[in-house]
Amino acid sequence: MGKMEKVLLACFAFFVLFSAVSAQVFFADVNSQDRNQADVNFSRFPEIAEITEKISKLESSIFEMRSQDLTTVRVSDGLIVVSEQFKAEKEKLRTTRIADFSASKSKLTELFGLVELAFEAKDEIGVLERKLEEVRSEIDPVPVEEVLSKAKGELKDERYEKAIELAVEGQELIVDLQSFDTKARAAAEAATSNLVTTLDNNKVNILIGILVLVVGYLLLSSWLRHYLIWNKIKSLELEREAIKSEIKKAQEDFFVKGSMPERLYHIRIEVFSDMLRDIGRQLAVLMEEERHAKMVDLSFIAKKFKPK
Missing domain, CATH: 1.10.287 (Helix Hairpins)
Known part of the structure; x- marks a missing residue:
């Protein structure tokens, strides 16, 4: 074997050895990253358990809303959004080890507030309906019925703040109508009394x-x-x-x-x-x-x- 052939053979052997070492280092690093990602223990982050529980409660609230004939489009869409946000935040935690669940928390707070408004609006409308039935024979019910109809429309369209506002307005309107009716009766009684007194004093x-x-x-x-x-x-x-x-x-x-x-x-x-x-x-x-x-x-x- 000539001198040149020995040199080439030595170079080839060095290249093979270098490639093997590089590959081993690369795969060792990849395996290390996979192990690091798999080793993330979500139980060490109480926020994850808290958000998971809230999402479950929100699902129950949606079921309860539907059982009471409340529209759930806004809340259901919000649940989808927050679920996707939460999933993305957990993936970020796996890769960066940085826990940031503020977006999910904020969205959940907003959605639970929306659920609370929905039930409050339904309750206020129920109060208005009961009050109207109690005093229907004492007042002109038409103005109150118009407000009640608008409030129900707002509730169906999931504009809960406006529905609550209209329901309260209807209740106040009933009080005003009752007050007006009472004043009218008092005025009529006073006029009748005055008429009787006048007739008695001037009968001759x-x-x-x-x-x-x-x-x-x-x-x-x-x-x-x-x-x-x-x-x-x-x-x-x-x-x-x-x-x-x-x-x-x-x-x-x-x-x-x-x-x-x-x-x-x-x-x-x-x-x-x-x-x-x-x-x-x-x-x-x-x-x-x-x-x-x-x-x-x-x-x-x-x-x-x-x-x-």
């Missing part, structure tokens, strides 16, 4: 006033009745005079001027005579009504003002 004046009104009514109605009868009588008398004038004219045309045929003359005289007889009957009836009205008026006045 009131009786005199009523008497004056009655007498005035009687006089007015009597005058009106006589006026109507008199007006009909005058109208019939004018009509009678007009017919007499037509009869006179027909007689003049027939007897004096000879301008009217005999047959036409007799027809007109017969018609006019019938009209006069009818007017005479109507006048007789009206005159009797007038006489009777006077007798009734005198009789009534005599009875009312007859000395005792």
Whole structure:
């Protein structure tokens, strides 16, 4: 074997030895890292147990909300987010040995606050419903029902703060309506009492006033009745005079001027005579009504003002 071949062989042997040592060091380091990651003891971090327990409680709260017909979209979505955050924080702990669970804690605090608001809103709406049923017959329920409907809508849409605000507003509205109703009744009672007192204190004046009104009514109605009868009588008398004038004219045309045929003359005289007889009957009836009205008026006045 030549000198050059020995040198090459020595170089090759050195390269193989170096590669083997490097590989051993590399795999030893990797195995060391894996052992370090696997050796992380989560039980040494109380925050992990605390967060795990809170996530479990949050799941139970969501189940309870659903059992009471509460919408859980916001809380359920938040649970997914915090679970992913918690998982990422634990992975970071494995690789960096740095424990930072502040994001998960903050999100859980927010979600539990949301759950509390949901139940509070439901309770306040329940209180409003019960109060409304208790006083429904005493107040106008329409304004309160409108507020109640809005509060239920806000609760369904998971705007719990607004739902609570509306429920409290509805309860205050009931108190205001009751107060207004009480004041109205008190005012009515006071007005009634004042009216009774006024009537009692002024009963003589009131009786005199009523008497004056009655007498005035009687006089007015009597005058009106006589006026109507008199007006009909005058109208019939004018009509009678007009017919007499037509009869006179027909007689003049027939007897004096000879301008009217005999047959036409007799027809007109017969018609006019019938009209006069009818007017005479109507006048007789009206005159009797007038006489009777006077007798009734005198009789009534005599009875009312007859000395005792």
